Amino acid sequence: RENNRPKILYAGSSTHYGKSDNNLGDLSLIYDLIVNTTEDFDWVYVGGAPEKIKELGVEVIDWVHSIYEYPRIISSLNCDFGIAPLLDSEFNKSKSNIKVLEYCSIGAIPLTSIIEPYKESPGIFLKNDWKENKEIIIETFTNKAVREEILDKCREYRDKNWLEDNISVYKDLLEIKD
Numbered sequence: 001r002e003n004n005r006p007k008i009l010y011a012g013s014s015t016h017y018g019k020s021d022n023n024l025g026d027l028s029l030i031y032d033l034i035v036n037t038t039e040d041f042d043w044v045y046v047g048g049a050p051e052k053i054k055e056l057g058v059e060v061i062d063w064v065h066s067i068y069e070y071p072r073i074i075s076s077l078n079c080d081f082g083i084a085p086l087l088d089s090e091f092n093k094s095k096s097n098i099k100v101l102e103y104c105s106i107g108a109i110p111l112t113s114i115i116e117p118y119k120e121s122p123g124i125f126l127k128n129d130w131k132e133n134k135e136i137i138i139e140t141f142t143n144k145a146v147r148e149e150i151l152d153k154c155r156e157y158r159d160k161n162w163l164e165d166n167i168s169v170y171k172d173l174l175e176i177k178d
Contacts, residue, residue, distance in 0.1 A: 002078075006141040007042040009079035009108055011099070013063065014048035024050060026092070029085035029113065032130040034058065040134065044077055075106040080141055082108035085126060088115050097121070101161055104154035109140060109147070122153035 010027075017025035024031055027050065034043055034056055043058035054060055061073070074082075082103030086092040093116040100121045103110040110123030111133070118125075124140065127133050140146055159165065 003042065003080055005041060006081060006137050007044065007077070007079045008081045008083050008111070008137070009044050009046065009074060009077060009103070010049070010083050011046040011074050011102065012048060012084075014050075017048075017050050024052065026085045026087050027053065029087065029126065030083060030130075030133075033133050036130055037134055037137075041137070044079060046074055046077070071102075071105070074102065079106070079108045080147075081111050081124075081137065082106070083111040083126075084113070084118065086113040086115055086118070088113070093117070097161065101158060104158040107151060107154070109150050109154065111137070120157075122157040123150065 010030075012026075017023060017027045031053075034053065037043075038056050038058065043056075045053065045058055045060045047061075047063040049058065049060045082099070084099040084103070086095070092113075095117050097117040097120070100110045100112060100118055100123065104122065110118070110121050111126055112118040112121050112123055114125040124136055127136070140150065
């Protein structure tokens with residue numbers, strides 16, 4: 001990547017936040033980070049962002065594309081990180097790891113909450129303090145060896161979980177047992 005400063009992708013729909021400006025849902029976990037780093041990081045939202053986030057001057061790409069274009073769109077953004085915050089709830093714990101797989105597949109280091117489905121993520125787990133998160137992002141962005149080590153783990157994770165190469169694992173999971 002040749003970005004001058006960290007470029008962070010949030011790819012998610014409006015289902016991750018509430019309909020009112022006061023309800024940021026999952027995005028409440030990273031709001032302080034965004035507010036305090038708009039001068040330091042390039043933030044890109046694909047799919048949905050509440051007005052409160054849009055007002056911060058982040059780049060927003062509304063979801064108007066075909067699902068088949070989605071991988072090319074997020075890959076073309078050339079982001080260094082992909083952020084996937086999830087509030088600790090039973091609903092979120094039952095989700096899949098697809099967001100981590102998406103980010104690993106486009107070469108963006110996942111920044112995730114440390115709950116299922118992300119506990120095995122090869123990326124960076126978000127802290128409860130925006131300042132700590134900022135420091136970790138900058139350190140990872142500026143230290144090529146650290147960045148490459150994480151990206152190697154991302155490629156391994158992606159390959160280990162790639163559906164077409166692991167169809168037998170998923171088939172066994174779906175098999176109905178008495």
